[in-house]
Amino acid sequence: MEKIIVRGGNRLSGTVKVEGAKNAVLPVIAATLLASNGKSVIHDVPALSDVYTISEVLRYLGADVKIEENTITVDASQELKFEAPFEYVRKMRASVLVMGSLLARNGRARVALPGGCAIGSRPIDQHLKGFEAMGAYVKVGNGFIDAEVKGRLRGAKIYLDFPSVGATENIMMAAVLAEGTTIIENCAKEPEIVDLANFLNAMGAKVRGAGTGTIRIEGVDQLTGATHTVIPDRIEAGTFMVAAAITGGNVLVQGAVPEHLSSLIAKMEEMGVTIIEEGNGLRVIGPEKLKAVDIKTMPYPGFPTDMQSQMMALLLKAEGTSMVTETVFENRFMHVEEFRRMNADIKIEGRSVIINGPCNLQGAEVAATDLRAAAALILAGLAAEGYTRVTELRHLDRGYVRFHEKLAALGADIERVNDESETAAEDVKVKDLNI
Numbered sequence: 363m364e365k366i367i368v369r370g371g372n373r374l375s376g377t378v379k380v381e382g383a384k385n386a387v388l389p390v391i392a393a394t395l396l397a398s399n400g401k402s403v404i405h406d407v408p409a410l411s412d413v414y415t416i417s418e419v420l421r422y423l424g425a426d427v428k429i430e431e432n433t434i435t436v437d438a439s440q441e442l443k444f445e446a447p448f449e450y451v452r453k454m455r456a457s458v459l460v461m462g463s464l465l466a467r468n469g470r471a472r473v474a475l476p477g478g479c480a481i482g483s484r485p486i487d488q489h490l491k492g493f494e495a496m497g498a499y500v501k502v503g504n505g506f507i508d509a510e511v512k513g514r515l516r517g518a519k520i521y522l523d524f525p526s527v528g529a530t531e532n533i534m535m536a537a538v539l540a541e542g543t544t545i546i547e548n549c550a551k552e553p554e555i556v557d558l559a560n561f562l563n564a565m566g567a568k569v570r571g572a573g574t575g576t577i578r579i580e581g582v583d584q585l586t587g588a589t590h591t592v593i594p595d596r597i598e599a600g601t602f603m604v605a606a607a608i609t610g611g612n613v614l615v616q617g618a619v620p621e622h623l624s625s626l627i628a629k630m631e632e633m634g635v636t637i638i639e640e641g642n643g644l645r646v647i648g649p650e651k652l653k654a655v656d657i658k659t660m661p662y663p664g665f666p667t668d669m670q671s672q673m674m675a676l677l678l679k680a681e682g683t684s685m686v687t688e689t690v691f692e693n694r695f696m697h698v699e700e701f702r703r704m705n706a707d708i709k710i711e712g713r714s715v716i717i718n719g720p721c722n723l724q725g726a727e728v729a730a731t732d733l734r735a736a737a738a739l740i741l742a743g744l745a746a747e748g749y750t751r752v753t754e755l756r757h758l759d760r761g762y763v764r765f766h767e768k769l770a771a772l773g774a775d776i777e778r779v780n781d782e783s784e785t786a787a788e789d790v791k792v793k794d795l796n797i
């Protein structure tokens with residue numbers, strides 16, 4: 363079994379470079395399907411398992427995808443299939459993002475239902491509501507969503523009940539080739555939405571208002587492949603900012619965009635962390651003592667849910683009582699039990715978590731339950747006494763490139779091992795159970 367073993371206590375120092383954003387590159391890759399001529403060239407693509415999964419989806423659909431270092435080239439000019447099977451969607455929910463592009467290009471999209479995951483039930487009703495408003499007939503059955511439109515999609519006014527990131531992206535991708543104007547109201551404002559709009563516009567689309575609560579899209583007849591560089595990953599940047607703070611370290615996070623991180627910066631400063639803009643990044647200096655604060659996750663520009671578990675790790679070391687309230691996903695507290703295994707004084711009360719700090723964290727064997735929980739447990743391990751062993755690393759690999767190597771380069775005592783003896787023992791168990 364693969365695990366990351368970290369021994370806490372080292373102060374981190376040095377420079378770490380942020381990768382291109384996972385949550386920006388996935389919709390951008392899905393959008394390359396919209397180009398019926400020319401190739402798209404995407405730069406600063408992070409080497410993540412999610413990126414390989416979406417590339418496989420595109421290949422299955424008939425696109426020609428080449429990955430060279432941090433650049434992906436997609437030629438989707440040939441005829442495309444319209445179905446994305448469960449084997450891909452199961453690996454990665456974001457596979458559902460090909461739906462808007464396929465519907466716009468083919469007039470039909472059939473995508474396996476993504477189902478829930480460890481952080482919540484995650485329905486896609488708002489995506490489907492948008493497609494229906496644009497004239498698509500949507501049917502859900504046998505584990506698939508089937509959307510079909512006779513002729514071309516038509517522009518429509520769509521109000522989202524919640525500013526869903528995925529629904530905003532999927533509707534944008536459907537609307538760029540629709541006939542007439544689409545207006546998405548109460549849409550998501552995340553930087554990743556702006557990045558997608560920039561790529562679509564480079565392909566010849568007419569998208570205005572991305573980054574505000576209303577996006578206006580005038581449909582065009584055809585899109586052409588374009589070149590694009592993905593924005594830096596604000597969540598990876600934030601994770602390293604916490605790593606610096608939790609160890610009382612001094613780290614330059616190169617590529618961190620301050621405007622994308624304002625809520626995190628504000629909260630970390632309230633805790634007593636020093637954050638200085640330097641070059642094209644942020645220098646983060648951890649204090650001797652951290653102060654407790656309250657946090658509530660919200661859609662952008664509110665505090666990001668994708669930083670909730672890492673920030674919770676930091677609050678474990680803060681003096682006083684902190685409350686973390688999760689409003690975006692209904693079940694994103696699976697890491698709390700794991701923190702408790704590390705001797706954290708922490709409890710769940712409804713949609714909030716109460717932390718009494720500073721906790722005397724102790725190393726333990728803990729399991730990652732989702733991508734950000736994996737990072738948070740490693741962060742807690744950096745500040746714990748003794749050795750922390752984190753398992754279920756497939757979650758980590760979805761969103762972090764060489765995470766342990768980057769931390770080791772900053773001075774952390776950390777390694778990633780493949781413990782053969784444990785794997786062998788597990789094989790025996792599996793055989794005994796005849797699974």
Ligand SMILES: CC(=O)N[C@H]1[C@@H](OP(=O)(O)OP(=O)(O)OC[C@H]2O[C@@H](n3ccc(=O)[nH]c3=O)[C@H](O)[C@@H]2O)O[C@H](CO)[C@@H](O)[C@@H]1O
Pocket residue numbers: 384385386388456482483484485486487488489490524525526527528529667668690691692
């Ligand atoms: C690949 C990607 O970019 N993932 C991000 C994206 O996920 P994703 O796009 O899935 O997140 P959404 O913004 O859509 O979801 C937010 C909330 O809205 C609900 N909802 C969403 C759609 C819908 O049709 N109906 C509905 O009820 C969800 O269940 C959830 O409770 O934004 C989330 C919120 O910032 C981040 O945590 C994820 O990292």
Ligand SMILES: C=C(OP(=O)(O)O)C(=O)O
Pocket residue numbers: 385455456481668733734761
């Ligand atoms: C929840 C996340 O991603 P996804 O939507 O791909 O599951 C995340 O990046 O933290």
